[in-house]
Structure formats: structure tokens, C-alpha cells
Amino acid sequence: MGDLSELMSASRGDIPSDTVEEMTMAAKFRLGDRVRVRVGSPPGHFRTPAYIQGKTGVIEGLHGTFPNPESLARGGDGLPTQFLYLVRFDQTHLWQRYPTSLQDKLLIDIYEHWLESAS
């Protein structure tokens, strides 16, 4: 369990620190948490590619909250907003015949409603 608010303050300097703290308190996951990506193909637009679905990764950062793109794509208001995380995966976990370094990682942005706890 790491401190996400520190990470957010670094990237979102324009937000007062108490707001950042309040926001990160409400986030479901913390830095270092293991998460599994949900599997699904809802109609319309979503931003979770197939190759990442069902895979297990680690929370690397929190970008903040954003209007839900799946709602915006249907002409909706994007509410409620969703937390957007930076999630880290081992490339060898994603690709069966990954050809190069075993240390390689994939960093990808995933919205909270696509993640479930895997710890």
C-alpha cells in the first residue's frame, strides 16, 4: 500500500493538496495493489484493449478522475467520473512468445470500473 496522493501531487500541480488527498482517499486501489482487468466487450466505445483483459498487473499511479468515456461516446454526461490508473504488466505475462527482455513492462491507463482486486 503506497501513497498515491504524493504521486498525484507531482503530476497535477494545479490541484490543492487537500483536494488531491480527498480524491485519492476515495480511490479503490493504492500504489502497489495487484489488480485483474475485467473481461468484456460492452457495446459502443471502451478503452480497455482485448490483450489486457483478464490479465493481472500492479497499480503504478493514479492520474485522477475523468468523465467516463463510455458514457461520453454515447452522448452522455460522463458521470459519475471514474478514477484512471496507470497499471504495470510484465510483457511476458501478456504475450506467450515475448521475444526479448524478461524485465520489460507495459504501462497502460485503465479506468477503475475495469479493475478488480487480485491480491
Next chain:
Amino acid sequence: MERRVHDRGGWPDAGPIDRAEHVYTMWERRTDAIRGVLGAKRLIRTDELRRAVESIELSPYEQLSYYERWIVAIEALLIEKGLLTREEIDRKMEAWVTCRS
């Protein structure tokens, strides 16, 4: 899980990514400009454009270039939102073809 047409990571036999760049033609620049105007006037959102592009059937999707997909998507959204009708677009296209010939 159903794999969507645009979702290419790990697509079987996808081959290498074509990284070739080209100088944008005037119609490509215009397409980009039209999208910019529609966005600024809050008529089409980026996520809506993505939905419309991703809704293109596999066969036309494969045949269309990047900005051709945008044109197809923008047209579909303008009709969906009732801002233009298919007939209005066809009439304008016909007039344009006539004036060029």
C-alpha cells in the same frame, strides 16, 4: 470475448505496424479541420468519433484510410444527431460532382 475491428494488439497475422508518414493532402487537412470545428462547437466529442470509427464494419474498415474512416464516422454522427440527412449529403455531393465535370 468479442474482438472489435480496431482492437489490434495481438490481432492474428496482423504483421508489423506501417510507420510510413506522408504529407497530408488538402482533403485530409479539411477532414481534420471539420472535426476540429465540430468539436469546438460541442457537436461531436472525441469519444463519440471513436465510437463511430470503431463501429465501421470489418471489410470497409480494412479498405478505408485513416481520414476516410473519420469522414465515414463524422457523416454517421451528423445523421444520427439529426444535424444533416443522408439526402442532404447526397444532394451536395451530386452538385459538387456536376460542377467539377
